[in-house]
Amino acid sequence: DLDPFRIAESIAKSYDGMVADLTADAYAGFTDIEATRTGASLNLDAFFGAIQKLQNKSGKTVPGPYVCVLHPKSYNQLQDAIRTASSGVLQFVPASFEAISAKGSAYKGQFAGVDIYVSSYVTNDSTDNLNAMWAPGAIGFATGAPNIPGNNLVMPMDQVTVEMERTAANALTQIVGHAYFGVSIIDQDRGVLLKSEV
Numbered sequence: 001d002l003d004p005f006r007i008a009e010s011i012a013k014s015y016d017g018m019v020a021d022l023t024a025d026a027y028a029g030f031t032d033i034e035a036t037r038t039g040a041s042l043n044l045d046a047f048f049g050a051i052q053k054l055q056n057k058s059g060k061t062v063p064g065p066y067v068c069v070l071h072p073k074s075y076n077q078l079q080d081a082i083r084t085a086s087s088g089v090l091q092f093v094p095a096s097f098e099a100i101s102a103k104g105s106a107y108k109g110q111f112a113g114v115d116i117y118v119s120s121y122v123t124n125d126s127t128d129n130l131n132a133m134w135a136p137g138a139i140g141f142a143t144g145a146p147n148i149p150g151n152n153l154v155m156p157m158d159q160v161t162v163e164m165e166r167t168a169a170n171a172l173t174q175i176v177g178h179a180y181f182g183v184s185i186i187d188q189d190r191g192v193l194l195k196s197e198v
Contacts (some may be wrong), residue, residue: 004164004173011177012157019141019181020121026139026183027069027132027191028123032057035195039127042070042077042196044085050133050192051112057189062135066114071122071129074196075108082111128195138190141183 034050036043047068054062070078082092094109106117114133123130145161148154153164160179166172185191 004175007175008155008162008164008177009157011162011175012160015158015160015177015179015181017121018179019143019183020119022181023139023141023183024069024119024121024123024130026185027134028130028193029185030132030134030138030191030193031188032191033193033195034133035128038195039197041081042074042131042194043081044078046194046196047078047081047114048112050194051114053192054133054135054190060189062190064113064135066133066135067117068114068131068133068194069117069119069122070131070194071124071196072118072120073198074122074129074131074194075116075118077196078111078116124198127198129198131194131196132191133194134191136190137187138185139183140186141181143182144180146178146180 032053034046034053036046050068051066054066079092090112092109092111095103095107099109100107103115106119108116108118110116143159145156145159148161148163153166155162155164159181160177162175162177165174165176167174
């Protein structure tokens with residue numbers, strides 16, 4: 001039994017995936033690249049190398065805080081690298097319930113002062129996952145949803161407006177979602193591509 005309201009809710013929830021996908025496509029365009037080598041696991045040298053690049057971009061330090069988005073496989077590689085590191089000085093700080101409530105379920109915690117998020121929408125070039133680390137001001141986005149007055153079958157759902165149209169004679173219910181989203185790199189000096197094997 002198809003429920004039009006459940007379908008409308010599903011359309012609204014798919015917006016989050018679209019945003020994550022388009023954002024991953026955008027930061028894959030960072031021109032400064034940090035990787036141990038092509039097709040290699042993410043290790044601490046590459047992670048700290050990305051931090052160092054942000055701390056010396058075009059001869060200046062890019063102010064933080066820094067954020068890093070990793071593919072799930074890359075995140076597991078980083079976790080393995082942290083566990084096998086001989087020094088216990090730097091610790092991974094896992095996300096608390098309060099932090100997850102505030103930052104979302106993709107937030108995994110903090111390492112070396114960098115907030116780490118995991119996303120399966122991270123793109124790849126068939127050899128490497130194109131993870132990234134950046135500072136505020138590196139990426140910008142714009143979003144909006146249409147306001148459609150005078151229609152009783154319109155449901156605003158956060159950033160998505162869902163319309164329902166019913167043709168009783170044909171027993172047809174049409175459900176359409178509208179959302180507008182754009183994302184782009186604003187400042188190349190504030191971001192680093194962090195490659196690791198697919």
